[in-house]
Amino acid sequence: MDDPGGRLAALRAAVLGGPGATDRDLRRAAASGAAPGVWSGYVRSVREASYRVSEEDIAVLKAGGIGEEEIFEVTVAAAVGAAFDRLEAGLRAVAES
Amino acid sequence: MRLGVLEHGHGRAARWFQKIVVTLMGHEVDDVVKTAMHRPGFFGRHFFAYGQEVLRGPSFWTVAEREHLAAVSSELNECPFCVRVHTETARLAGHHDVRPELAAVITFITLLNRGGVTAADAAAVRAAGVPVEALVEALHVNTIFNIVNRLGNAFGWSWDSDEHVHAAARVIQRTRYRLPGLVLR
Numbered sequence: 532m533d534d535p536g537g538r539l540a541a542l543r544a545a546v547l548g549g550p551g552a553t554d555r556d557l558r559r560a561a562a563s564g565a566a567p568g569v570w571s572g573y574v575r576s577v578r579e580a581s582y583r584v585s586e587e588d589i590a591v592l593k594a595g596g597i598g599e600e601e602i603f604e605v606t607v608a609a610a611v612g613a614a615f616d617r618l619e620a621g622l623r624a625v626a627e628s
Numbered sequence: 629m630r631l632g633v634l635e636h637g638h639g640r641a642a643r644w645f646q647k648i649v650v651t652l653m654g655h656e657v658d659d660v661v662k663t664a665m666h667r668p669g670f671f672g673r674h675f676f677a678y679g680q681e682v683l684r685g686p687s688f689w690t691v692a693e694r695e696h697l698a699a700v701s702s703e704l705n706e707c708p709f710c711v712r713v714h715t716e717t718a719r720l721a722g723h724h725d726v727r728p729e730l731a732a733v734i735t736f737i738t739l740l741n742r743g744g745v746t747a748a749d750a751a752a753v754r755a756a757g758v759p760v761e762a763l764v765e766a767l768h769v770n771t772i773f774n775i776v777n778r779l780g781n782a783f784g785w786s787w788d789s790d791e792h793v794h795a796a797a798r799v800i801q802r803t804r805y806r807l808p809g810l811v812l813r
Contacts, residue, residue: 538677545674584781586784606778610782613778614778617770620744
């Protein structure tokens, strides 16, 4: 593989640092699992048990005045962050072995 | 899909691409591609660049083994959408038996996705004959699916039918995860 780490870094840079409907701080918080307020439970679900996310969860966010673009961005940030943390955990174990 | 913007929020080239696919194949573009084509500079373009390299670039692991690993990760993350299609892509790529090296990596990935791994776990994989670079490659396959499984579950991705799954798997087999550049601009 040709530099998968570099390609993942480009993905993270776009999702967490690129322009968007949401603040970069919110996306970075979602990536680390520490999103505030109304996002807290949703981001935790996406990171830890995404199979539990329901139609209703999304409806609750929308009913709270959150737009679809914001939900899109925060969901992608949470997914990328959780996946990256798992990769880092694996790489740490490899480095220490 | 649970977000209308992922179903309908596409640029002109992506809209044309979807019409052509429906006309030629009789199936809609799948939900992964629809999601990737929505504001591709934010996610899809970079995600597909990463995915193509990890899943189809040169590797210690065959394409069939990477597709099997994709299905394993998806099962661990309880993403039925991804399990269905990657079980089929692994079959199409000729996946049969799991060689001992892949079995060792599957054990490692299972532990990682279920809670955590230690240096001893990594050492066990290396002792099974897996070079460090190959273990890192497998970790990247797992990373791809740790992203996409979460998106599939959260956004409510679905298949219209078994035939839709098989058609998508055949497209993946043929195109090697390459999409027309215009639809990801």
